[in-house]
Amino acid sequence: MERFFSALQAILNGVLTGSLYALIGMGMALIFGVMRIVNFAHGAFMMVGMYVTYLLFQGAGLNPYFGFIGSAMFLFLLGYLFYRGLLKPIRGRSDFMQILLTLGFGLILTDGIQLLFGADYHQINLPLLGKNLRLGSQISLNAPWLISFGIALMLGALLYFFVMHTMLGRAARAIAQNRYAAPLMGINVDRVQALSFGIGVAAAGVAGGLLLPVFYLYPTVGDQFTLKAFVMVVLGGMGSIQGAAMAGLVLGVVENLTSLYWGNEWALAVDFVIFLSVLSLRPSGIFGSQRV
Amino acid sequence: MRSAHASSAAVLACALALTGCQGGVSQKGEGSRNKIKIGTITSLTGSNAAFGQAHKNGYAIALDELNSRGGLLGKTVELDYYDDQSRPDQAVQGVSKLVDLDNVPIILGAYSSENTRAIVPAVTQKQVPLLMPTATADNVMETGSPWTFRICAGSGAYATATVAFLKGMGAPKTMAIIYENTNFGQSNAQAMQAAAKQAGIEVVDTEAYQASTPDYKALLQRVKARSPAVIYFASYLLDASTLMRQAEQVGLNPAYYTSAGTGFAAAEFPTPDKGAGRNAEYTFSVSQWLPSAKWKGSKEFDDKYVQRTGSHPAYHAIEAYITLLAAAEAIKKANSTDPKAIRDALKQLDMPETTFGPIRFDPKGQNQHPVLITQVQGGQYKVVWPADAAESKPIIPTPPWTKR
Incomplete structure (x- = not known):
């Protein structure tokens, strides 16, 4: 029984962590999966989202569970302008130019933040942090993680709805299917792409804002999440928003179970073992079809 | 097909990101005849920045004391910082920069055990003494290098x-x-x-x-x-x-x-x-130390630190402070800025009363500090x-x- 509860606890914790991964992954699925932009600045965008939420908290006393909205708006604008100003001119050229551009922009964001706020780390200590929801005597869930989970679930559903059922989302997928036919159907490619990029980046910003209360921030905090985001997109199947969301949850649970049964030092290694095995054995991903 | 292509691009890019290089940041001082430069490697940025900043404050207090007492060998003392960004490869690069370009006769640092262990071969090869303030992993002192000295107690x-x-x-x-x-x-x-x-x-x-x-x-x-x-x-x-x-x-x-x-x-x-x-x-x-420690000057150090930073120091700051004072004492004893002469003076160093207790290195270069x-x-x-x-x-x- 003891063993059962500890496994259950690890799975629940994994789902909570995984919901935030899922948001990061869904944003990346939109940008990398649907738009085919290899975005190496994803984690850096998330980090900027954390700083925006942090500054709203410090400057205006805005609770991060509302502050993430400000972070989403700022990140949307940043992503939109980044696409218009820098990415658009090199669209249609080699993937490697995108990789270098996003990688470079990520470094600029990281070092820019470091210049502005220093390399020092910050954290916020909400009274909520000490609150735990106890289910029976064995299971306890931390309040801030639960709230983040609820918000992530709602926004994830919203993002899915946007991509699958709105005109803009359909247009984004149409462009991914055929970049040359889409404008002939009356789609304004530049506008749709810029908006989609902004939305994808905003999702990362939201995840950053929600992560802030339970984590700490420093300029390079996003790096690990960029790699995780790629793992999720590949695991979920390129272009599948719901696949990336599922992959986020799976990653959270697998990391927690690995940690529980093998030890924490293996948790990161398992991410990449999954990444490589999926790429080589099932390149279309585990979840869903090869649909765009 | 297109997706497989993009995925392989991602793998390549992963590799790119992992090897991604960032240049080290350092403050370059004017090489001048009436100055003595002491090389300092610590983590001013990155995940260990809190400790690097504690180092910097400790060093700065010692530097003020040294220079207000007239410097060393009639010259002003200057600290030549190299920020290792909390990364061992950068710390190693710091040794090359400080020794080859800035010609420092001694290096203090680094902050973490990981980075300190990484620079031991470099200072040994370049034959410059290394005085460690805070690395507690005992393997930093087990290389048999005759150029390493450690102020703090180990693991x-x-x-x-x-x-x-x-x-x-x-x-x-x-x-x-x-x-x-x-x-x-x-x-x-x-x-x-x-x-x-x-x-x-x-x-x-x-x-x-x-x-x-x-x-x-x-x-x-x-x-x-x-x-x-x-x-x-x-x-x-x-x-x-x-x-x-x-x-x-x-x-x-x-x-x-x-x-x-x-x-x-x-x-x-x-x-x-x-x-x-x-x-x-x-x-x-x-x-290793607290503001309430029994050694003379602990209270004064605490006051100076609070004045400078607004908060009380932990032992990392005083270890940096004492490290610089010990280096200065060795340079004074050696009456020279030759690395080998300083190394020999460090071996003979005897400071019976410091704010961090007695400083004396055993034949392996370890200072016996109580915990x-x-x-x-x-x-x-x-x-x-x-x-x-x-x-x-x-x-x-x-x-x-x-x-x-």
């Missing part, structure tokens, strides 16, 4: 002191060791394993972790399942804070939370803004062991989280 001394303390406090039978998986954590975990075995304490669990992940709950659950009486942590600051918060979430209740200093001894650790806040309460830590045990009580570090230095009685067993 072996940490483990021995903790075990001796536990023996006097009811001799618990079981222990779990939780350590961050780089040189500092590994070395302290090994030392504790040996010390515990000798003292008849059974180590029921050892857990390594990667610092900077947001979630240690599963790890803590593993430890909880083995219900050890003692937990011994070897952690930096960010991880120490997260571990203690999540220990509450998991409901982990050992009788003793003990630790190998560092994160658990940082000035920030018991504060709510930058550390674990109230979750730091009752944790034990080894310590204290502190406990966080009411948000303050209080010395609880050894008895002759204790300011306060230890509170044991640690009250369970639900009763705090």
Whole structure:
């Protein structure tokens, strides 16, 4: 029984962590999966989202569970302008130019933040942090993680709805299917792409804002999440928003179970073992079809 | 097909990102005839920046004292900083920059055990003395290099002191060791394993972790399942804070939370803004110095530090302070800025009364420094062991989280 509860606890914790991964992954699925932009600045965008939420908290006393909205708006604008100003001119050229551009922009964001706020780390200590929801005597869930989970679930559903059922989302997928036919159907490619990029980046910003209360921030905090985001997109199947969301949850649970049964030092290694095995054995991903 | 193509691009880009290079930042001073430059490598940025800043403040206070007393050999002393960004490869690059370009005769640093171990071969090859303020992993002193000297006590001394303390406090039978998986954590975990075995304490669990992940709950659950009486942590600051918060979430209740200093001894650790806040309460830590230490000048150093930074120093700051003063003393004794002459002077160095106790290096280059045990009580570090230095009685067993 003891063993059962500890496994259950690890799975629940994994789902909570995984919901935030899922948001990061869904944003990346939109940008990398649907738009085919290899975005190496994803984690850096998330980090900027954390700083925006942090500054709203410090400057205006805005609770991060509302502050993430400000972070989403700022990140949307940043992503939109980044696409218009820098990415658009090199669209249609080699993937490697995108990789270098996003990688470079990520470094600029990281070092820019470091210049502005220093390399020092910050954290916020909400009274909520000490609150735990106890289910029976064995299971306890931390309040801030639960709230983040609820918000992530709602926004994830919203993002899915946007991509699958709105005109803009359909247009984004149409462009991914055929970049040359889409404008002939009356789609304004530049506008749709810029908006989609902004939305994808905003999702990362939201995840950053929600992560802030339970984590700490420093300029390079996003790096690990960029790699995780790629793992999720590949695991979920390129272009599948719901696949990336599922992959986020799976990653959270697998990391927690690995940690529980093998030890924490293996948790990161398992991410990449999954990444490589999926790429080589099932390149279309585990979840869903090869649909765009 | 297109997707496979993009995926392979991602793999390549992963490799790119992993090898991604960033140049080191350093402050270059004017090479001038009436100045003596002392090389300093520390982590001013990156995950260990809090400790690097403590170093910098400690060095700055020592530098002020030196120069207000007329400098060294009639020249002004200048510190030549190299920021290793909390990365070992950058620390090694720092040695080349400081020695080859700036011609410093001695290097102080680095901050972490990982980075310090990385620069030992470089200083040995370039034949420049290295004076270590804070690296506690004992392998930094086990290379046999005749160029290395260490001010602080090491992981072996940490483990021995903790075990001796536990023996006097009811001799618990079981222990779990939780350590961050780089040189500092590994070395302290090994030392504790040996010390515990000798003292008849059974180590029921050892857990390594990667610092900077947001979630240690599963790890803590593993430890909880083995219900050890003692937990011994070897952690930096960010991880120490997260571990203690999540220990509450998991409901982990050992009788003793003990630790190998560092994160658990940082000035920030018991504060709510930058550390674990109230979750730091009752944790034990080894310590090398406190503002209340018996050595002359401790209070004055504390005052100067508070004046400069607005907060009280932990031992990392005074170790940097003493390191610079010891280097200056050696240069004075050597009456030269020749690296070899300074090295020889360091071997003979004898400073019987400093703010950090007596400084004298044994033939291996190690300064024998006593270790204290502190406990966080009411948000303050209080010395609880050894008895002759204790300011306060230890509170044991640690009250369970639900009763705090």
